[in-house]
Amino acid sequence: MKFAVGMVLIDAPHSALNMLGIDESLPERTVTRVKRLRKGGLSYPYVSPQAWRYWWRKTLSEHFGWTLSPLFREEKQVFTAANPIVFPDDDVFGYMRAFKKGNVNITVTRMSPLKNTPLISLFPDRSSITADEGYASRHEGDPVPYTQEFYSTVLKGAFSLDLDAVGRFTMVDKAGFKNLLNVGEIPKSLSEVKSEYEALISKAKEIKAEISEKELIMPKEIRKKRASETIKALRYIFGGAKQTQYLTDITPKFIIMAMFDGGINPFISDIVYEERGEIKFDSEALISRILEFNDILNPKKLFIGKDKGFMRGWEDELKKVRDSLDKNGIKVVIASVGDAIEKFAKEIEAYYG
């Protein structure tokens, strides 16, 4: 088991990346609101996890030439092809294809090896959200007033990629583990599905995938490519609502990454937090979190990327992290965001050999 995990900060100086629409519970029905999570007396803007995933998938298609799994409909149902051999996004992002014909249930599901949190604002809404009063007007007729909210904040997000699961498909009769069907179990009456699967398996044989009764493992070159490109995409990630008006760069301005022999992400804690209108980096918290899981940190490396212009005051704190972890035999690579991601991607590639 091996997990590539990380935490990102996205600078959103004036943005409305993911909206709630009009809140019908409010008296004013002309306000387009941003999504919020409430905590105590405060609310925090956020971006849905599935919105971030959607940008991520799109970026893989446009920057890395991934052929995305098509959506198609069968008897009024919609699903992706559920073919992780041909479509890398089915592999990395998972799928569910519920299929039942007559009494035959041949549903396949794949848990997503890539998991991500929502992107959550570090600032509460009272110090980050503005309601912009606008008028739709072309100098003819009456202008139409409308209001839309947007925020100025820094968003935090975390992700985890299960490197063992990428390019490895199980055919076990257990919910979540039946990634593929066995050709033998598809009844003759479903000739279409059968021929689809025969094509899928012959394709797998053609590219020299390892096929046993219980699993199908893609060649390591393909697994390596899919896993490392998934991480590299963060460097180029683009998307989000209202880009015409707010033009937010959603590539991370700060990123911490490491590999662990266990399904944990120590960065889902308060390493970065807000205090009296300022965003703080807690080097002690990061150091203690890493040392807590030092035994499963493998390789003994931590990758930190920071944009020069972002949080200029953090340099000293980062040096503290480097010096302190160095004493414990952990190498800390501090670089620009792009370089840190590239170097981390190299480690991922090295894992597949």
Added chain:
Amino acid sequence: MIRVKIKSWTASFRYPTFQSGYQPTLPVPPLSTIQGILSAARGEVVSFTEIPFVGYVFKSGGRGVDLERIYALGKTETDVIKREVLFDNTLYLYLPDEWENYFRRPRYQLLLGRSSDMATVESVEKVKLEEKTNVPVGGTIVPATSGLPGLVHALPVEFDYSTIPRRARMARPFTVLPFPRNNAQRKRQTYGGKLLYDSEINIGVWIYEGLHGKV
């Protein structure tokens, strides 16, 4: 016993009676979610029948509503539904010592709900809880027969993963007790019988022993 402290930014636990439209979340996880977390940590499906005891306390900092586009079966157009999520959460699990290894090195990513509700292990500690009477309970579910006042729901205890889709193996009536926020709530949720007490978190811990078939 050990106490595993798990944290997550978001969490969501399916509310049993809602099937479509608005999807609220239960304020605390049902036992089947705990089964899922234990299974993810160990890397294979776990049944409570093999665990001598288990207890949990869940605290959440707040909540919010998310929009989600769904593709409903038997319907060509997509829908947008509202889904409630819990924000800034902590889950304490009370388990036999041998579970320490699994939580120090979980086989799969730990989740408090759906795949975006990624969680992390903050600490695994050996603890000794004292038995007390008249202590408040909360952040957990207790059997409806406990006599404690609260929302009663039929909740799944365990899922059977040998069928696709998985099926609830057993459901029982439970009283859902959110973590008490004030003294009035603590008073209301005070259990008269004997209960283990975690003085650090200041709450009684309902321990399920030899759960299967006995709840």
